[in-house]
Amino acid sequence: MDRHPLTYLRRQRHWSMGDLARLLRTEARALGLRSGIDRNRIWRWETGTTPTAESQVLLACLLDVPAAVIAQLPWPHWLPAFEQPAEFSPSGSRAALREVQVTRMDRRSFLVFSSSALVDAAANWARVEPDHLNRALDGQGIDAELLEWLEQRASELSAMPIGLGSPVPALIDAHLHTAIELIAQDRHTLPQGRRLHTVAANLAHRAGWLRFDADRHADAQRHWQAAVHAAHQADDRDLAAATLSDLAYQATWLARPADAIRILEHARTRTRTPAVRSLLDVRRARACAILQDRSATTHALASAETELERMRPQSTPAVVSWMSLADVNADAGRCWLDLGDPSRANAAIGTGLAELDPRRARTKAVFLTYRAEGALHRHDAAAAATDARTALDTALDSGAARCIELVSAFITRLDQRNEQPLLELSEYAGTRLAR
Known part of the structure; x- marks a missing residue:
């Protein structure tokens, strides 16, 4: 790990100390200022010296950090680096x-x-x-x-x-x-x-x-x-x-x-309750599936179902009161999709969607996008277009940027395909997203 946040920022942007010094001098000229910042001064900042107020302003401008942040936090804590x-x-x-x-x-x-x-x-x-x-x-x-x-x-x-x-x-x-x-x-x-x-x-x-x-x-x-x-x-x-x-x-x-x-x-x-353990197991399954560990995925999903069966409303914390078999099934479908089994994925996600609380719009948008992706793997363009269209409408209505981006990215990947349902979907998405 880098010893100083400024070091981290430089390496993240592939800047040498000389590069950063040159950029700061350019920033100073743009603001009508003169600056003698050089590589040695950058080195001193990264080894314990606090920059002058003017140098911090230049650095903040370069990094697009609002002035309010510098006023609230001392050097180097206002830098947008790891904490x-x-x-x-x-x-x-x-x-x-x-x-x-x-x-x-x-x-x-x-x-x-x-x-x-x-x-x-x-x-x-x-x-x-x-x-x-x-x-x-x-x-x-x-x-x-x-x-x-x-x-x-x-x-x-x-x-x-x-x-x-x-x-x-x-x-x-x-x-x-x-x-x-x-x-x-x-x-x-x-x-x-x-x-x-x-x-x-x-x-x-x-x-x-x-x-x-x-x-x-x-x-x-x-x-x-x-x-x-x-x-x-x-x-x-x-x-x-x-x-x-x-x-x-x-x-x-x-x-x-x-x-x-x-x-x-x-x-x-x-953990103290089965509902929380079920949630953790489902999320572990998702990560294992991405890593293509079928055995670990299967084990985690089985554990999630077992823990869910032990769930009792009177002892379930409010933070996971929404946890249900719908979540286990739909997330299992995403796992099977990642593991290359679109037919099994379609059945699981379909079951999850049917059981999902209709008030959970964001979750519905995500699961519909997953099912659309599965339909595409099965070469069912019509089903993929239908689910993606509903997912887009649901995501836009929810206002969740994360969900909108997920379904939009999926639709964008279809631009090179010439099937009529997908062409109509792309046109519809362009109209909706332009509003």
């Missing part, structure tokens, strides 16, 4: 929660944590017990009515459907920030602290999904890491494990299945 997850302690968890309050640029393709750091964070959570999490709390009182209101509101917001133009995301962020501020004040008892951390964990978890659906992957990572920390402080192992599985799902989505498997291995060690 180290905070330790699982009261102060570390407060730092992780604070991170989601910092204004950041929208870096859709960049992940804030490196692979090794993210897996290490999962491993650390798996072996750390929160027995001493409240040493920093001073035991002073907190408004009980406010706490109860936050809990109720957090539960309501987490369950609300979110469509285009919905005010719910802004409300979730506002309530999350309120919970973080109350935690930071350290004016609550041990039970109240755990309740506050539970509120923060649930809201950060939901906020992470909103950002993931918007293709804001670094921001999603940051919120999910905060949720893991808050759940840890609340001693809610299932919420922490489920959130780690979301980080693993994101890794699979971004073509990093090996990372996903390692994260899931750690997360599963401390």
Whole structure:
């Protein structure tokens, strides 16, 4: 791992120290300034020297970092490079929660944590017990009515459907920030602290999904890491494990299945309920299928079904209350598609779609895209076009950029095919996406 964020950024962009110095001098001239930045100065910055305010402004302009970020964070923490997850302690968890309050640029393709750091964070959570999490709390009182209101509101917001133009995301962020501020004040008892951390964990978890659906992957990572920390402080192992599985799902989505498997291995060690274990097993199966490990995929899917059969509504955490056989079947279909069995994939995805809760539009759009891909593998252009068209409509109605991009990319891959249903689909997609 690179020793300094600036080193990481240079290597990511294939810049030498001389290249960066030259780019910064060009940036200075564009702003009507004179600069003597050279290779040696870059070296000093990467070995501990803090750049002048003017040099930081030039660097921020070059890297497209908003001025507000520089004002909020000291050097080198405002650099858009990898970060180290905070330790699982009261102060570390407060730092992780604070991170989601910092204004950041929208870096859709960049992940804030490196692979090794993210897996290490999962491993650390798996072996750390929160027995001493409240040493920093001073035991002073907190408004009980406010706490109860936050809990109720957090539960309501987490369950609300979110469509285009919905005010719910802004409300979730506002309530999350309120919970973080109350935690930071350290004016609550041990039970109240755990309740506050539970509120923060649930809201950060939901906020992470909103950002993931918007293709804001670094921001999603940051919120999910905060949720893991808050759940840890609340001693809610299932919420922490489920959130780690979301980080693993994101890794699979971004073509990093090996990372996903390692994260899931750690997360599963401390789960308490079958529904959470089923979720982790399904996501492990998806990663194994991408890696073409048929045996591991089959084993993970079988385990997911077994755990789901043990699921009881009264003991199932809210974070996985949506988990059902529909998810297992449809994700199994995606696995069979990755493993080269489109007929088996079609049957499994079809069963999953038939059983899926109609309110889960984003999931429906994803599963329909998978089935369309399977139909194409079976040389059924008409079925592929029908499913892709419905998937596009569903994704656009949901407003989820991640889902829109998935189905749009699939349709784009059909441009070289001359079958009439696919040509009509391409024309329809161009019209809808241009609105």
